[in-house]
Structure formats: structure tokens, C-alpha cells
Amino acid sequence: MEKMSRxxxxxxxxRPQLRTLLxxxxxxxxxxxxxxxxxxxxxxxxxxxQGLDFYRGYMAAANLLDGRSVxxxxxxxxxxxxxxLSVVIYLPFSRLPVYEASLAWFALSHGLxxxxxxxxxxxxxxxxxxxxxxxxxxxxxxxxxLYQTLQTxxxxxxxxxxxxxxxxxxAKNRPGLLPALLAVFASIKLAPxxxxxxxxxxxxxxxxxxxxxxxxxxxxxxxVIFGLHENLQYLKQFPELSxxxxxxxGMSLTFVSGLFLGGNQLYLILPASLALFAFLVWxxxxxxxxxxxxxxxxxxxxxxFMATLVMTLTAPSIWLMYGALFTVPFYAVIHxxxxxxxxxxxxxxxxxxxxxxxxxxxxxxxxxxxxxxxTLRQIWLQREIWPMLARGFFSLHFLxxxxxxxxxxxxxxxxxxxxxxxxxxxxxxxxxx
Numbered sequence: 001m002e003k004m005s006r007x008x009x010x011x012x013x014x015r016p017q018l019r020t021l022l023x024x025x026x027x028x029x030x031x032x033x034x035x036x037x038x039x040x041x042x043x044x045x046x047x048x049x050q051g052l053d054f055y056r057g058y059m060a061a062a063n064l065l066d067g068r069s070v071x072x073x074x075x076x077x078x079x080x081x082x083x084x085l086s087v088v089i090y091l092p093f094s095r096l097p098v099y100e101a102s103l104a105w106f107a108l109s110h111g112l113x114x115x116x117x118x119x120x121x122x123x124x125x126x127x128x129x130x131x132x133x134x135x136x137x138x139x140x141x142x143x144x145x146l147y148q149t150l151q152t153x154x155x156x157x158x159x160x161x162x163x164x165x166x167x168x169x170x171a172k173n174r175p176g177l178l179p180a181l182l183a184v185f186a187s188i189k190l191a192p193x194x195x196x197x198x199x200x201x202x203x204x205x206x207x208x209x210x211x212x213x214x215x216x217x218x219x220x221x222x223x224v225i226f227g228l229h230e231n232l233q234y235l236k237q238f239p240e241l242s243x244x245x246x247x248x249x250g251m252s253l254t255f256v257s258g259l260f261l262g263g264n265q266l267y268l269i270l271p272a273s274l275a276l277f278a279f280l281v282w283x284x285x286x287x288x289x290x291x292x293x294x295x296x297x298x299x300x301x302x303x304x305f306m307a308t309l310v311m312t313l314t315a316p317s318i319w320l321m322y323g324a325l326f327t328v329p330f331y332a333v334i335h336x337x338x339x340x341x342x343x344x345x346x347x348x349x350x351x352x353x354x355x356x357x358x359x360x361x362x363x364x365x366x367x368x369x370x371x372x373x374x375t376l377r378q379i380w381l382q383r384e385i386w387p388m389l390a391r392g393f394f395s396l397h398f399l400x401x402x403x404x405x406x407x408x409x410x411x412x413x414x415x416x417x418x419x420x421x422x423x424x425x426x427x428x429x430x431x432x433x
Contacts, residue, residue: 020130022134022338023130023131023133023134023338024130024134026134026137026138026338027130027133027134027137030134030137030138030140030141030142031137031141033141033142034140034141037144037147037361038110038113038141038146038147038150039110041147041151042106042147042150042151043106051102051105051106051151051152051153052152052153053152053153053154053155054090054093054101054102054105054152054153054154054155055077055098055102055153056073056077056078056079056080057080057082057086057087057089057090057155058090058093058094058098058101058102059073059074059077059080060073060080060082060087060090061087061090061091061093061094062094064087064091064094065091065094065095069229069230069233070084070087070226070230071230071233071234071237079237081234081237082155082188082189082234083187083188083190083218083222083234084222084225084226084230084231084233084234085187085218085221085222085225085226086155086187086188088225089155089158089188093105102153105153106150106153109149109150109153109157110150112157112158112160112161113140113146113150113157113161115161116140116160116161116164116165116327117136117137117140117141119164119165119167119168120136120139120140120164120167120327120328120331121133121136122168123167123168123171123328123331123332123422123423124331124332124335124422127335127339127421127422128339131335131338131339132335134334134338135331135332135334135335135338136331138330138331138334139327139328139330139331139334140327140331142358142359143323143324143327143357143358144320144323144357144358144359144360144361144362145320145321145322145323145324145357145358145360146160146321146324146327147361148319148320148321148361149321149324152321154321155188155189156189156321156322156324158188159185159188159189159192159325160324160325160327162181162184162185163185163304163308163325163327163328164327164328165181166178166181166182166304167301167304167328169181170297170298170300170301170304170423171297171301171422171423172297173296173297173423175207175296175297175300178207178300179196179199179207179208179209179210179211179214180210180211180214182195182196182211183210183211183214183215183218184214184218186215187215187218187222190315191311191315191317191318191322192311193215194277194307194310194311194314194315195304195307195308195311196208196211197281197307197310198300198303198304198307199211201284201285201288201303201307202299202300202303219231250317250318250319250320250397250398251312251313251318251319251320251322251323251397251398251401252273252312252313252314252315252316252317252318252398253269253272253273253276253313253314253398254269254273254315254316254317254318255318255394255398256394256395256398257269257272259390259391259394259395260391273314273315273316274314276313276314277310277314280309280310280313280314280405281310283406283409284303284306284307284310284409287306287409287412288302288303288306288412290412290413291412291413291416295416295420295423295424297419297423298416298419298420298423298424299416301328301329301332301415301419301423302329302408302412302415302416302419305326305328305329305408305415306405306408306409306412308325308326308329309326309401309404309405309408310405312325312401313398313401313402313405320360320397323357323358323360323397326357326404329408329415330354332415332418332419332422333350333415333418334354335418335422336418341418343414343417343418344411344414345407345410345411345414346407346410346411349403349404349407350404350407352400352403353400353401353403353404353407356396356397356400357397357400360397363376364376364377365377372386372389374386376393376394379393380394
């Protein structure tokens with residue numbers, strides 16, 4: 001017994017050093033992952049698709065300067081389908097040669113990623129700098145949805161960094177700018193308008209009014225700058241946008257329905273998506289209603305997580321890159337788990353969802369299925385031969401996001417506690433590194 005006691009004391013004495021080693025390994029491995037998948041691979045191996053989404057905005061901005069419609073995109077290229085006002089974002093790049101413009105956008109995007117990492121790190125740094133750095137590294141740098149955004153040059157990088165800023169505003173208990181920020185998100189991509197449901201949940205009339213007025217102001221600015229014709233062109237595209245949901249690997253019900261029903265069943269898919277939206281919002285409001293006394297900042301953070309999941313599951317054109325918008329909630333949960341907290345239910349559900357969300361490209365391109373000796377990419381290309389296999393595996397992201405939604409609902413109270421500790425910490429705790 002005495003020997004066992006000494007052994008236990010030795011292990012306990014080493015525990016802080018082992019924890020330091022573990023957290024350091026997380027940081028180093030995450031940084032190496034970022035350097036390879038975020039910088040080296042896009043520039044050296046996949047440069048043929050580097051910045052394709054950016055190039056669409058680049059052409060739209062060039063059209064504007066040349067006096068043509070921003071939607072006058074060549075037939076061989078996917079159309080520019082964003083709000084007319086968003087083309088202003090691309091104007092500073094439009095007079096550069098396309099190669100230099102793409103590299104400039106790539107560099108700007110990495111600047112936003114690093115700034116977002118610093119924001120996320122600062123959220124919980126007062127509870128332990130090394131702990132927060134490890135959690136932030138895992139949440140930000142182990143994110144293939146983020147690297148897909150970087151590689152394609154997608155404008156989602158602005159929503160990603162803006163949402164990290166939004167969580168910082170919640171942490172600082174300065175929510176006044178959030179409704180206007182959400183309106184800006186919705187002017188870049190329509191889907192983030194669903195995040196305004198947070199103000200419905202909280203019965204925040206002022207927040208809703210600011211969101212609506214800011215959205216109207218942006219619409220008026222678009223009319224003044226671009227005229228009625230361009231804005232009508234934008235609206236006319238809506239019925240056709242859902243067809244793109246079936247071409248790319250997505251996370252929404254629209255994508256999964258397309259796998260089983262085909263791309264021409266809009267009359268079935270749209271009502272189903274609306275019904276799912278209504279059910280998820282009801283479930284979320286019901287869970288949140290059990291915590292009426294929750295502090296404003298943490299409650300809003302959890303509600304934003306729930307709203308982001310609702311958007312992901314029900315908006316039509318939700319590609320895998322939207323998984324990057326889970327970064328701050330992932331950080332909060334990872335921060336809690338690395339600190340040794342044991343309050344979460346069904347932790348394996350979160351772990352599996354995090355792994356699938358963060359490392360999907362490895363599973364998709366590099367890991368062959370043992371019974372078929374084919375990767376998921378090969379199965380997708382041969383889906384006429386493997387129809388049910390393709391449908392099953394490519395439904396996993398939707399099912400994973402749905403499981404994560406119900407996991408968050410089941411752990412709503414625990415998430416409130418975690419965000420309260422992260423947002424409300426004032427001094428570094430001795431038991432955390």
C-alpha cells in the first residue's frame with residue numbers, strides 16, 4: 001500500500017508537467033497542420049483551384065469598373081450570385097493582375113485567420129495562457145473547412161472572422177454592435193440572416209429593429225450605387241441557386257435530399273427544410289427557456305451556436321466550409337475538456353462531430369474504405385455503381401451536424417457554465433496551465 005501511495009504521489013507530482021507536454025504537443029501539431037494544409041498545400045499542390053471563388057468576385061468588380069453588369073460572368077464559369085453591394089469588397093483587387101490579386105486575397109485571408117486565432121485565444125487566456133493557446137490552436141488550425149475557405153478564396157472568410165469578433169463582443173458584454181454585424185453578414189451571404197433568430201429567442205426587440213434597419217440601409221445603398229436592374233438580377237437568381245446544392249459536398253437537408261431525390265424536387269425539399277427549421281428552432285427555444293436567469297453574454301454565445309447549427313442544417317447552399325463557423329463553440333468545449341472538466345454529457349458525440357468536421361478532407365481523399373478499397377472521393381465519382389454507399393457516406397456531415405445540435409441542446413446548461421467561466425474569468429486559476 002505504501003509503494004502504491006508513493007507511486008500515486010509521483011504520478012500526481014508529474015501531472016502538471018505531463019499536462020504542459022500534452023498542451024504543447026497540441027499547439028505544435030496544430031501549427032504544423034496549419035502550415036501544411038493552410039499554406040503549403042494550396043500554393044504548391046492545388047494551385048489550379050486556388051482562389052476560384054475569389055476570381056468570380058474579381059471578375060464582377062472588373063465588370064463594375066468597366067461599366068458592365070456585375071453579373072455578366074462568362075457562361076463557362078459559375079455565376080456571381082452575391083448581393084450587388086458585396087462586390088465593393090473586391091474593388092481594391094480588381095486592377096491587379098489576377099495572379100497577384102489572388103495572392104493578395106490569400107495573404108489577407110491568412111491575416112484574418114491569425115487575427116481570429118488571437119481573438120479566440122484571448123477569450124479564455126485569463127484561465128491559463130497555455131491551456132487557451134492549445135484550445136484555440138485545435139479549434140482554429142485543425143479546421144479543414146477553414147482551409148477549404150482559404151483555398152477557394154471564398155468570401156466566407158469575412159463571416160468567419162466577423163463571427164469570432166462577435167463572440168468577443170459577447171465576452172466583453174458589448175452586444176450593441178451585433179445586430180448591425182449580422183446584417184453585414186447577411187449582405188455578404190444570405191444564410192447568416194438566420195442568426196437573427198437569436199433576437200427572437202431573447203425577445204430583444206431593439207436587436208431585431210437594428211438588424212432590420214441596417215439591412216434596409218444596406219439594401220438602399222445597393223439601390224443607389226448599382227441601380228434597380230442589378231438588384232433585380234440578384235433576386236432573379238434565387239430560384240436557381242438550390243441546384244448548386246447538389247453539385248458540391250454539403251451539410252444541409254437540401255444536399256442530403258438531393259442525394260436521395262435528385263435535384264429537381266424543390267417542391268418537396270423546400271417545405272421539408274422549412275419544417276426542419278421550425279422544429280429545430282422550437283427545440284432550441286424550449287431548451288433555452290429552461291435557463292431564464294442566465295447571464296447575457298454566455299447565453300447569447302450558446303444561442304449563437306444553436307442558431308449557427310440551425311442555419312447549417314436548413315439553409316440550401318451550405319458547403320462543408322461552413323463548419324469553420326463552429327470555431328468558437330468548439331474552442332469553448334475543447335478548453336473545458338483539456339482543463340479536466342467533466343460536466344458534459346455524451347462527450348463522444350462531440351468528439352466524433354469535431355473529428356468529422358475538422359478532418360473531412362483526409363477521410364475524403366486519402367483513407368480507402370477496406371471493403372471497397374476506394375476513397376470516398378472515388379465512390380462519389382462512381383456513385384452510379386455505388387449509389388447507396390455514396391448516399392450513406394455523403395449524408396454523414398448532415399447527420400453529424402444534427403447530432404451536434406441535439407448534443408448542444410442536451411448540454412445547454414453546461415455550455416452556459418463553460419462560457420460563463422471563459423467570459424467572466426478575471427484572474428488566472430492556479431490549477432490550470
